[in-house]
Amino acid sequence: MLSYAQALGAGIGLGIMYALIRVPSPAPPPVALTGLAGMLIGFGVLEAVA
Numbered sequence: 358m359l360s361y362a363q364a365l366g367a368g369i370g371l372g373i374m375y376a377l378i379r380v381p382s383p384a385p386p387p388v389a390l391t392g393l394a395g396m397l398i399g400f401g402v403l404e405a406v407a
Contacts, residue, residue: 375381
């Protein structure tokens with residue numbers, strides 16, 4: 358549970374930094390969401406197997 362909170366905190370922090378310095382998102386939203394979904398699925402699979 359702590360790792361999820363840390364990931365959320367890091368994402369919020371980076372989002373705020375990007376907004377403050379007006380940097381566009383490094384990936385288009387659909388690409389970014391697909392990557393995040395893949396990471397979560399992979400994490401879940403590894404936890405289920407281990």
